[in-house]
Each structure stands twice: as structure tokens, then as C-alpha cells.
Amino acid sequence: MAAVTFRGVTRRFHGATRNAVDHFDLEIGDGEFLVLVGPSGCGKTTTLRMLAGLEPVDEGQILIGERDVTNVPSKDRDMAMVFQSYGLYPHMTVEQNIGFPLRTSGVPKRERAAKVREAVDLLDLRELLHRRPGELSGGQRQRVAMGRAIVREPEVFLMDEPLSNLDAKLRVQTRTQIASLQNRLGVTTVYVTHDQTEAMTMGDRIAVLNHGKLQQVGAPQELYDAPANEFVASFIGSPAMTIWSTRLDAGMLDLGDAKVPVPESVASLAGEREVRVGLRAEDFSIAKNGEPGLRMHVDLVEELGSDGYLYGRAPIAGQELQLTVRVDGRHHAQIGDTVTVRADTQRLHAFDPATGDRLS
Numbered sequence: 142m143a144a145v146t147f148r149g150v151t152r153r154f155h156g157a158t159r160n161a162v163d164h165f166d167l168e169i170g171d172g173e174f175l176v177l178v179g180p181s182g183c184g185k186t187t188t189l190r191m192l193a194g195l196e197p198v199d200e201g202q203i204l205i206g207e208r209d210v211t212n213v214p215s216k217d218r219d220m221a222m223v224f225q226s227y228g229l230y231p232h233m234t235v236e237q238n239i240g241f242p243l244r245t246s247g248v249p250k251r252e253r254a255a256k257v258r259e260a261v262d263l264l265d266l267r268e269l270l271h272r273r274p275g276e277l278s279g280g281q282r283q284r285v286a287m288g289r290a291i292v293r294e295p296e297v298f299l300m301d302e303p304l305s306n307l308d309a310k311l312r313v314q315t316r317t318q319i320a321s322l323q324n325r326l327g328v329t330t331v332y333v334t335h336d337q338t339e340a341m342t343m344g345d346r347i348a349v350l351n352h353g354k355l356q357q358v359g360a361p362q363e364l365y366d367a368p369a370n371e372f373v374a375s376f377i378g379s380p381a382m383t384i385w386s387t388r389l390d391a392g393m394l395d396l397g398d399a400k401v402p403v404p405e406s407v408a409s410l411a412g413e414r415e416v417r418v419g420l421r422a423e424d425f426s427i428a429k430n431g432e433p434g435l436r437m438h439v440d441l442v443e444e445l446g447s448d449g450y451l452y453g454r455a456p457i458a459g460q461e462l463q464l465t466v467r468v469d470g471r472h473h474a475q476i477g478d479t480v481t482v483r484a485d486t487q488r489l490h491a492f493d494p495a496t497g498d499r500l501s
């Protein structure tokens with residue numbers, strides 16, 4: 142087991158106009174489950190591949206524990222990687238696939254069998270030992286790939302979108318299994334995904350990347366409650382936060398028929414200039430009869446049983462605001478209705494319109 146440190150790690154591809162990974166700094170604790178998340182093309186895979194030694198580092202350093210591995214070949218880094226495609230050998234059985242890394246590194250047969258048995262028990266693969274990958278479901282293949290990583294007892298696990306070939310239900314099940322397995326094994330894990338729900342539910346901490354740059358790193362709830370900038374605010378959380386431009390007037394926010402005070406911390410930092418403000422769906426609610434608020438035209442109703450979401454638009458200070466409101470499962474709103482929406486402005490997020498950085 143070991144900590145992993147990135148120091149100013151940069152990768153630039155030939156002919157590219159910007160760095161694929163740009164001065165990336167991150168310390169991952171020993172035994173930590175760190176999720177690297179961001180939109181397509183943000184540099185997640187390149188970061189992971191540099192850590193694995195599969196991609197050169199143009200600038201900066203990567204350390205495992207105290208050891209600088211920046212120029213150490215992949216095979217000498219003591220890491221095990223689980224890919225999206227699993228990379229299983231089709232002609233080998235489950236047992237042979239799992240034992241393969243041990244065979245190539247010359248582990249004696251008896252010891253190999255014991256380790257394979259241990260992994261097989263852990264992953265509940267006993268019944269499938271003699272099948273080949275072609276005779277397995279996607280979820281089972283994924284578990285075999287995990288088994289092959291586990292038997293190596295590496296210092297670090299690297300996982301690149303390992304659940305993306307699974308259907309939605311299996312993905313939910315498997316992400317819990319991986320998180321609890323990691324917890325039991327206590328092996329430092331770096332997990333790449335573009336799926337913010339996966340990041341929120343699996344990681345001890347999440348590192349958000351955009352355009353090759355680290356945007357924020359923190360516990361899932363920290364990122365949700367206090368996103369460092371507008372990008373993180375809109376990327377983390379589902380449905381996405383409603384964000385709009387406005388001008389505070391003496392610390393009051395214009396909400397259609399209502400003027401609502403914002404927290405002092407926001408008012409003092411935003412002042413009288415233009416500011417970007419954001420609220421999550423649960424910070425809006427439907428007004429009771431006669432209360433003032435935003436007049437929202439409902440475009441879409443999403444029912445989830447216990448609760449649901451209304452997607453709509455509301456006129457506000459000469460612009461049309463697209464917003465999402467969480468409602469109780471027993472609401473009566475329908476597409477085409479106009480409802481009055483209140484906002485809990487104590488939960489307001491505020492961002493600098495020029496830099497996108499959080500103000501409060």
C-alpha cells in the first residue's frame with residue numbers, strides 16, 4: 142500500500158494547442174479511494190496512464206510513497222489496472238485468467254492456487270472457474286478482471302471506467318461491490334469516470350478535471366455543498382444546479398414577484414456588480430397560495446415516486462431562466478402549468494462572472 146503524489150504533472154500531445162494534462166497537483170492518501178471525474182476529453186485517462194507508466198510525463202513528477210516513479214517502466218510500478226474492456230484472454234478459463242499475472246511472474250503453482258482461490262471467494266466466482274470469458278455476462282467478466290488485479294496484491298489499483306459496459310442496474314450493484322471491496326482490501330485506488338453519480342457514491346474524495354486542469358478536490362459532500370467554481374457547481378449534482386446572471390440590489394435577489402435577501406457573505410462579496418448565482422433543485426419549492434416568487438412555465442415533469450422534478454422556464458429581469466425544481470411525490474403540477482416557485486436563498490451559491498470562481 143502507498144500514497145500517490147502528482148507534482149506539476151503535464152502532458153502535451155504533439156500538435157495539440159493546449160496541454161492534455163496541465164500542471165496537475167494531487168496527493169492521494171495511503172488506502173484512499175480517489176475518483177478522477179470530468180467530461181470527455183478532460184484528461185482523466187491520460188492522467189491515469191501516466192500514473193500507470195503507459196504514457197510519458199512531459200513535466201513534473203509522480204511519486205508512489207517516497208519513490209519517484211516518473212521514469213520507471215510500467216512493469217516495475219507495482220500497480221494493477223482494470224480497464225473498461227476488461228482485457229481478459231478469451232481462450233483461458235476464469236481460473237487461468239485470474240492466475241495469469243502470477244504465472245508470468247513465476248509464483249509457484251501451490252501459492253498461485255491459494256491466491257486465486259482467495260480472490261475467487263472474495264468475488265463470488267466459484268461456480269464459474271472453468272468457464273471462458275465468452276460464456277460470462279458483462280458483470281461476471283468485470284469481476285474476473287477485478288480478480289486478476291487483486292491476486293497481484295499491488296500497491297495501487299487503477300480503474301478506467303470499469304463499469305461502462307454494464308447495464309444501469311448492474312452498474313449500481315457493481316459500484317457498491319467495488320467500493321466495499323476496496324474498503325476491505327485497503328489498497329490505494331484511483332478510479333476514472335465521467336459519471337458524477339459514480340464519483341459521488343464511490344469516492345472517499347473526488348478530483349474534478351476540466352481541460353486538463355484540476356478544478357477541485359474534496360469529499361463528495363464538500364464538492365456538492367461548496368463547489369469551488371461554476372464548472373464544478375454544474376458538473377457535480379444531478380439534476381444540474383440552476384445558474385444565472387443577476388445584479389444584487391442592496392443585498393436583495395430579484396426573484397420575479399419577490400425580492401429576497403441573500404446571505405451577508407454573498408452580499409458583501411458580490412456588492413452591486415453583476416454576479417452569477419446558483420441554486421440546486423432542492424433549494425426551490427412550490428409556493429403556497431398567494432406567496433410571491435418566480436412564475437415558472439412547466440415544460441417537463443419527471444416522476445421518481447417519492448419525489449420528482451419540474452423542469453421549466455421563468456421570466457426574470459428581462460431574461461428567461463431555465464430552472465429545475467424538486468417537488469414532493471404528491472405534487473399536482475403538469476406540463477403546461479404555470480406554478481409559483483420560491484427559493485431558499487440562504488443556500489445560494491455565488492460565482493465571479495469573469496473567472497467562474499466561488500465568491501463565498
Ligand code: ATP
Nearest residue numbers: 154155161179180181182183184185186187188335
Ligand atoms: P474520455 O472520458 O472521453 O475518455 P478523457 O478525460 O479520458 O476522455 P483523455 O483521453 O485523457 O481524456 O484525453 C485528453 C485530451 O488529450 C483530449 O483532448 C484527447 O483528444 C487528447 N489525446 C489523448 N490521447 C491522445 C493521443 N495519443 N494523441 C493526441 N491527443 C491525444
